[in-house]
Amino acid sequence: MKAPLSWLKDYVEISDKPEGLAYHLTMTGLEVEGIEYLDDDVVFDINITPNRPDCLSILGIAREISAIYGKPLSFPEHNFVAETGELDFNIDILDDELCHRYAGRIIRGVNIEPSPQWLQQRLIKCGIRAINNVVDITNYVLLELGHPMHAFDLNKIQGKRIIVATAGKVRKDENPVSIKLLDGSQRVLDDDMLLINDASHPIALAGIMGGEDSEVTTETKDLLIESAWFLPSSIRKTSNKLGIKTESSYRFERGADKKILKKALDRATYLIHQIAGGKIYGKIDIYPKRHKESEIKISFKAINRYIGMTIPKKDVIKILINLGLGIETSGDEITVKPPSSRRDIIRDVDVIEEVVRLYGYEKVPSVVPKSPIYIKKDTSDGFKTRLKRIKDIRYLLKGYGFTEVINYSFMGEDEINNLDIKDDDTRRHTISILNPIRQEDKYLRTTITTSLIRNLVHNYSYGNRDLRLFEIGKVFINERQDNGLPKEPQHIGLLLTKEGEKQLYRDSSEEFYILKGVVENILDDLCVKSVGFVRSNEPFLHQGKASDIIVKFCSGEQTPTTPQEESLKIGYLGVLSARTIERLPVKILKQDVLIAELYLDTILDIMVKELPIFKTLPQYPYIERDVAILIDNSIEVARLFEILRSYESPIIENIRLFDVYKGKGIADDKKSVAFNIRYRSNEKTLSDSEIETLHNDFVNFILSRTGGILRG
Amino acid sequence: MLYKEIADSFNLELDASNSIEDINRLKVKYLGKKGIITEALKGMSSLAPQERPTHGQALNQLKREIEDLLSKREEHLKQIDITRRQIKESLDITLPGNRIPIGSLHPINLVLDEIVDIFVSMGFDIEDGPEVELDYYNFEALNIPKDHPARDMQDTFYITEDIVLRTQTSPVQVRAMQKSSPPLRFISPGKVYRCDSDISHTPMFHQVEGLMVDTDITFSYLKGVIEVFLKEFFGRNVSVRFRPSFFPFTEPSAEVDIGCIICKGQGCRVCKETGWLEVMGAGMVHPKVFENVGYDTSIYKGFAFGMGVERLTMLRYSITDIRLFFENDIRFLEQF
The missing domain is CATH 1.10.287 (Helix Hairpins)
Structure with missing residues (x-):
């Protein structure tokens, strides 16, 4: 809201400097966002919060100023003498829930011409275009008193009557009602939209905009000036639905003042008579739902207890009176009667706010609460514990060279399509946003991978080609839970890609194993036991370099012979497939891109956090033997280790893989696998001969189960 | 011899x-x-x-x-x-070390961690809630009915008519109050969404909101707790001011400004020549909100506050464009 200083001064004495006034307005709740210095004036740009429609006017702001400085407020001239006699015009309100009051004034014989300069200037300073004297005056009074009005060309109103009714009530057939508005647009209306109609058709969209065919033009002679009160929620709904925001709808939807309506009509009549001439005739005022005076009871003690300090009684009384609130005191009790303009003052706390904001927030002492220790009744670990575990993982990943990213929770259709995920996959059960900012952000992401690929594309195109990225955040699956909301599990996403081998210190291992190592360490940190890596079918990953990550656990009824072992997928990792890569908007050549995604919430849910239990340190020495065997290429190491572990012996302490070799000197379908076995007894120092017997037996077991042969 | x-x-x-x-x-x-x-x-x-x-x-x-x-x-x-x-065997000891590459943490999360730590040290618990939220929790329970102009303060992403992307973390307060009875003292950090995008707005950003409910809470406690926080975060010498404002779920409501840390209150581009920076919103919990969760307003009072993490992060590291946070360019991220 723009408020010129010269105009404010019409109603209240202001001796403070503009900056001082701006400061005081800001510190009492009318935030001055800007001061514009003109040659002959100063214009304040004030942010009016939605609870203060009374301040969407020069007089309203002047009232605040009068309360701040304790100066009297004057009301603009609105007295005149009207002609007497029969009016021959009718107003009916058919929907009095939506229109609580409708008043009209007839003025005949006006001259429509441009407004005088002073009036035009005031409108322009407030950002409103001048049109003609009558329309300008309705706008002027809107700014002055905050009440929107409308001027009709009386002779264009058919049947000498106004009917205030919803479109549904005036609809003549199945076709929806439509109206051509002042802005030239033709609008089709819903049945619940409120209209101003004449005897034959709608002539205005109530409280929002007038119709074109009853518009005041240079030919207009006779006027009907409308001043009414419309239900805020109804105006807002219609204005939102049609996408029309006007100065009028803005004020009505925040709540107009039922009482000032009549004064506004008189003020406009007065000004029209002064400026455009004509004869003033009678007025019609239909007022089916009267303003209800409210009373709020509150005690001085309650105010002080709420604020945490004692505000002197005389200050409380002075503030409330200066704001135009009616008050009666009796002992410690105050009865407050807010004026019709202050629809925001409903209960005791609203009165407290008025008192404290004018008394000054800065006068309230800052007190640190006494701080008893609360023991939570709820014994669960809660979110705090979860947050701490997540923080640990973040720091761990930082240590592994990963940079944390935060992405929008959105993805586009192309991005999810580019992963070639099948239609029946839950990641295809997307949640779409009805009003996205751009199509690329239309869906809530179902995987962090789309976000990480975005980051890859951005960085790669700027030449950042060595990337280790991670994100911990939610993904959104369109499966309703009991609370009616979709699932939003937290995932960890990782991306790793490296440009070439131009490095001072070589790390020659396959990137797959680097990322796998990081994933294994995270799972270790999360105390996940029985992790398995199995070939993955993720369609966006390289078939030969992709793994699902699973945990095995026992569930259901267990019998000694067949424990029900189940496995649960907790993520995947692998190299992005060439198809997914080649469809990206950047050409990524000569380097693999690795992705991992871990279902963090699933992991945290199944993970049993166990405290370590101390084991006595071994007292006897160990003996080690190395074994190298030649086995079929098709036997994966995980399978080999299953075989090794199936040989039960209490003195095999550890088996450590140290070499896997394919190539020169070895048949194409074979590989050499070498591992180190550590033997140790808890009871004694083992002798060479004891070990020899056991070791030979173990080796034979391995060879027979794997079909391998011992290497020399 | x-x-x-x-x-x-x-x-x-x-x-x-x-x-x-x-x-x-x-x-x-x-x-x-x-x-x-x-x-x-x-x-x-x-x-x-x-x-x-x-x-x-x-x-x-x-x-x-x-x-x-x-x-x-x-x-x-x-x-x-x-x-x-x-x-x-001598080496060229001036060759660079074979460093394990160290990554970096996102500046938003660094600041978020810091905010959380300060409140936890003051005895606040942490609560969490859904990002896809019912309109009821995001608005109505917070005294923002449908077709109320206060909804204009936040442009909302809709999933259906009744389901939104939460525009604030306040719905977590309502859920937490429904779950537990007073006294309460917690913060709710998290992502929030608004249908807005330009140099100073992104469609997703982070908030930390806090709530304290007990029998003896006053407006002066609100001032006390917020001042302690701001002085912990910005330094002992920062000046803090509270001015009246409006939020549907608090009454009285306040905007909290700090003396501009860039120009020390002299007036500069960042504070729009005012010498002050708006950093938080706060207020005494509106009795309507307590009624909606079944708390007795004659016994319990409370205060609530909220802050935008991006804003605080931009001030902390002198970042001028909010969009940098979500572009995730490593040349930006590696600076933290």
């Missing part, structure tokens, strides 16, 4: 020795089973009994000296040997 001769010849040989092998040879020659000293000791049997102690003492003395000299010489030669080897 015999000892003198032995000593002289030993000293000559010792001087000539320059390897561990030489030392070992001398050990055998003088101290070995058939060594010179050993033989000399054996030869004492031919001496008269009264001469034996003197000779014995002198020989043993000589033996100790030789042992001592040999071990010193051996130590010296070993040292030379090690030094020679080490010179050969």
Whole structure:
């Protein structure tokens, strides 16, 4: 809201400097966002919060100023003498829930011409275009008193009557009602939209905009000036639905003042008579739902207890009176009667706010609460514990060279399509946003991978080609839970890609194993036991370099012979497939891109956090033997280790893989696998001969189960 | 004398020795089973009994000296040997270290961690809630009915008519109050969404909101707690001011400003020449909100506050464009 200083001064004495006034307005709740210095004036740009429609006017702001400085407020001239006699015009309100009051004034014989300069200037300073004297005056009074009005060309109103009714009530057939508005647009209306109609058709969209065919033009002679009160929620709904925001709808939807309506009509009549001439005739005022005076009871003690300090009684009384609130005191009790303009003052706390904001927030002492220790009744670990575990993982990943990213929770259709995920996959059960900012952000992401690929594309195109990225955040699956909301599990996403081998210190291992190592360490940190890596079918990953990550656990009824072992997928990792890569908007050549995604919430849910239990340190020495065997290429190491572990012996302490070799000197379908076995007894120092017997037996077991042969 | 001769010849040989092998040879020659000293000791049997102690003492003395000299010489030669080897193995120690690459954490999360730590140190718990939220929790329970102009304060992403992307973390407060009875003291950090995008707005950003409910909460406690937080976060000397504002779920409501940390209150571009920066919103919990969760408003009072993490992060690191946070360019992220 723009408020010129010269105009404010019409109603209240202001001796403070503009900056001082701006400061005081800001510190009492009318935030001055800007001061514009003109040659002959100063214009304040004030942010009016939605609870203060009374301040969407020069007089309203002047009232605040009068309360701040304790100066009297004057009301603009609105007295005149009207002609007497029969009016021959009718107003009916058919929907009095939506229109609580409708008043009209007839003025005949006006001259429509441009407004005088002073009036035009005031409108322009407030950002409103001048049109003609009558329309300008309705706008002027809107700014002055905050009440929107409308001027009709009386002779264009058919049947000498106004009917205030919803479109549904005036609809003549199945076709929806439509109206051509002042802005030239033709609008089709819903049945619940409120209209101003004449005897034959709608002539205005109530409280929002007038119709074109009853518009005041240079030919207009006779006027009907409308001043009414419309239900805020109804105006807002219609204005939102049609996408029309006007100065009028803005004020009505925040709540107009039922009482000032009549004064506004008189003020406009007065000004029209002064400026455009004509004869003033009678007025019609239909007022089916009267303003209800409210009373709020509150005690001085309650105010002080709420604020945490004692505000002197005389200050409380002075503030409330200066704001135009009616008050009666009796002992410690105050009865407050807010004026019709202050629809925001409903209960005791609203009165407290008025008192404290004018008394000054800065006068309230800052007190640190006494701080008893609360023991939570709820014994669960809660979110705090979860947050701490997540923080640990973040720091761990930082240590592994990963940079944390935060992405929008959105993805586009192309991005999810580019992963070639099948239609029946839950990641295809997307949640779409009805009003996205751009199509690329239309869906809530179902995987962090789309976000990480975005980051890859951005960085790669700027030449950042060595990337280790991670994100911990939610993904959104369109499966309703009991609370009616979709699932939003937290995932960890990782991306790793490296440009070439131009490095001072070589790390020659396959990137797959680097990322796998990081994933294994995270799972270790999360105390996940029985992790398995199995070939993955993720369609966006390289078939030969992709793994699902699973945990095995026992569930259901267990019998000694067949424990029900189940496995649960907790993520995947692998190299992005060439198809997914080649469809990206950047050409990524000569380097693999690795992705991992871990279902963090699933992991945290199944993970049993166990405290370590101390084991006595071994007292006897160990003996080690190395074994190298030649086995079929098709036997994966995980399978080999299953075989090794199936040989039960209490003195095999550890088996450590140290070499896997394919190539020169070895048949194409074979590989050499070498591992180190550590033997140790808890009871004694083992002798060479004891070990020899056991070791030979173990080796034979391995060879027979794997079909391998011992290497020399 | 015999000892003198032995000593002289030993000293000559010792001087000539320059390897561990030489030392070992001398050990055998003088101290070995058939060594010179050993033989000399054996030869004492031919001496008269009264001469034996003197000779014995002198020989043993000589033996100790030789042992001592040999071990010193051996130590010296070993040292030379090690030094020679080490010179050969010498590295260019100015080459850069083989560093395990260290990553970095997102500046938003660094600041979020810091905010959380400050409130946790003041005894606040942490609560979480869904990002896809019912309109009821995001608005209605917070005293923002449908078709209320206060909804204009936040442009909302809709999933359906009744489901939204939460525009604030306040719905977590409602859920937490429904779950537990007072006293309560917690914060709710998290992502929020608004249908807005330009140099100072992104469609997703982070908030931390807080709530304290008890029988004796006052507006002055609200001021106290927020001032403690801001002084912890921005430094002891930061000035803080509260001015009236409006939020549907608090009454009275306040905007919290700090003295501009860029220009120290003199007026600059960042504070739009006002000398103040708006950093938080706060207020006493509106009784309507308590009624909606079934708290007795005649017994319980509370305050709530909220802040935008991006705003605080931009101030902390002098970042001028909010969009940088979500572009995730590593040249930006690696600076933190």
